[in-house]
Amino acid sequence: MIKKFLSRFYLGLILLFLYAPIFILIVLSFNKSKSRSKWGGFTLSWYNSLFQDQAIMEALTNTLIIAFLSALIAAIIGTCACLAINNMRKVPRTILLGISNIPMMNADIVTGISLMLLFIALSYPLSFSSVLLSHITFNIPYVILSVMPRLARQNVSLYEAALDLGATKSYAFFKIILPDIFPGIFSGFLLAFTMSLDDFVITYFTNGAGVDTLSTIIYTEVRKGIKPEMYALSTLLFVSILILLVLINRKNDRDNTGKAPGKA
Amino acid sequence: MKTKKWLSYPYSLWMGIFVIVPLFIIIYYGFTAKEGGLTLSNLALIMDPINLKALWLSLELSIISTVICLILAYPLSLILHGMKLKNNSFIIMIFILPMWMNFLLRTLAWQNILEKTGVINTLLKFFHLPALDLINTPGAIIFGMVYNFLPFMILPIYNSLAKISDDYVNAARDLGANSFVTFIKIILPMTLPGVVSGITMVFVPSLTTFVISDILGGSKVVLIGNIIEQQFKTVNNWHTGSGLSLVLMVFIFLSMAVLAKYDKESEGTKI
Numbered sequence: 001m002i003k004k005f006l007s008r009f010y011l012g013l014i015l016l017f018l019y020a021p022i023f024i025l026i027v028l029s030f031n032k033s034k035s036r037s038k039w040g041g042f043t044l045s046w047y048n049s050l051f052q053d054q055a056i057m058e059a060l061t062n063t064l065i066i067a068f069l070s071a072l073i074a075a076i077i078g079t080c081a082c083l084a085i086n087n088m089r090k091v092p093r094t095i096l097l098g099i100s101n102i103p104m105m106n107a108d109i110v111t112g113i114s115l116m117l118l119f120i121a122l123s124y125p126l127s128f129s130s131v132l133l134s135h136i137t138f139n140i141p142y143v144i145l146s147v148m149p150r151l152a153r154q155n156v157s158l159y160e161a162a163l164d165l166g167a168t169k170s171y172a173f174f175k176i177i178l179p180d181i182f183p184g185i186f187s188g189f190l191l192a193f194t195m196s197l198d199d200f201v202i203t204y205f206t207n208g209a210g211v212d213t214l215s216t217i218i219y220t221e222v223r224k225g226i227k228p229e230m231y232a233l234s235t236l237l238f239v240s241i242l243i244l245l246v247l248i249n250r251k252n253d254r255d256n257t258g259k260a261p262g263k264a
Numbered sequence: 265m266k267t268k269k270w271l272s273y274p275y276s277l278w279m280g281i282f283v284i285v286p287l288f289i290i291i292y293y294g295f296t297a298k299e300g301g302l303t304l305s306n307l308a309l310i311m312d313p314i315n316l317k318a319l320w321l322s323l324e325l326s327i328i329s330t331v332i333c334l335i336l337a338y339p340l341s342l343i344l345h346g347m348k349l350k351n352n353s354f355i356i357m358i359f360i361l362p363m364w365m366n367f368l369l370r371t372l373a374w375q376n377i378l379e380k381t382g383v384i385n386t387l388l389k390f391f392h393l394p395a396l397d398l399i400n401t402p403g404a405i406i407f408g409m410v411y412n413f414l415p416f417m418i419l420p421i422y423n424s425l426a427k428i429s430d431d432y433v434n435a436a437r438d439l440g441a442n443s444f445v446t447f448i449k450i451i452l453p454m455t456l457p458g459v460v461s462g463i464t465m466v467f468v469p470s471l472t473t474f475v476i477s478d479i480l481g482g483s484k485v486v487l488i489g490n491i492i493e494q495q496f497k498t499v500n501n502w503h504t505g506s507g508l509s510l511v512l513m514v515f516i517f518l519s520m521a522v523l524a525k526y527d528k529e530s531e532g533t534k535i
Contacts, residue, residue, distance in 0.1 A: 021411070
């Protein structure tokens, strides 16, 4: 009993630690006073002015488009690579998987700088597309990481059985293999999307003038003082993803209990 | 299943252009002088007292944060595992969800909590306790690092715990091991790969951050990441910046080499 209480208490403390700053940001988004340290009464006006702020809206669009496209492209390139790597012999396999570890293990700042130097060396303008290319690069490893274990666990006999029963290779691929590894692809995509959304360092080095994401806008505002609209925006983003995830979770729970009745 | 090798070509091409080539460009800048010609002076700049102090402090702070993360995360993973939740995705969701509030904003919110008139000091004042000097200290930076990187320690450890079959634990119990022995002999060794990837995933970003030290350390605490960032963004000396980056990478690869010795099966344990 005491043990159970203690472990719940500990879990609660860690969650408090993780969510305290988020709680503060949500409170600040309703704060009438522009100052971070003073409470000036409740207001919704930041939520209103948020949608009039062109710079923030543009940064939001950039952030979302970059996150979506980079996660999608990384998911495609990464999944194809996994399918091929899975059948390789040990040496090429180790080399290719090793390369995918580099951007994940290396420092953000070094990855960002090296990509910046690449674009400058190729005289490729630092722009929206250079940020996108960079995000795809650091997203691919997350896809590989999620898809590879799924493929390794896969039962080859199912695919062979499908072929024996007269399925064409591509039909068997889309009917057997793809559905089997899809959860891996999807979680890789989600992880990549989240990483891209939250990235600051690599964007900071590869964006050049004029193209901002939410992170780079916030960083320039850190010294001048953050616009309270930013708190409102991140609160909205946070709450919408929270609702979305709770819904997905609920649906999964219902599906699970529906498929396996009596198996609690 | 025979899949065609060409499926890996886009990946190989991409990683070649955007990972391998850029690394060689950094090496090129690191080993050349502004005026041209090979030189080791960019690397030697790490011996400059200011840079050396920053590197030393970075190492110190990142080691402390990694240890704190490990101490916090391991029991937490055990607790989460013991709760026998039906779906893992729920746990992962709890710890990834904060990332949907921008990383800079969350770190900035710690300013509100730690500063002189912040939440903690207001609470202390309420209880008539002396105020603490928290913001703009190395301690505040450690706080920020632990906060930002703790999920990267929890998830791999939790995942490696989830992989252990109950049969092992039951077998140990049947053979007469008490829970302490079971933990030391079975659970701990089997979660080691998760611990190792957790350590790298916390240590490397802590060692190289410049944002957390910027926001929570003020300009008073300078880490090696801050110096490299300045070389590229304000001083505009790519050669020095690349040289220092290379030194930093040596430290990263050294620590990974040490850790790799303990990591027998690294595939799929990260995150």
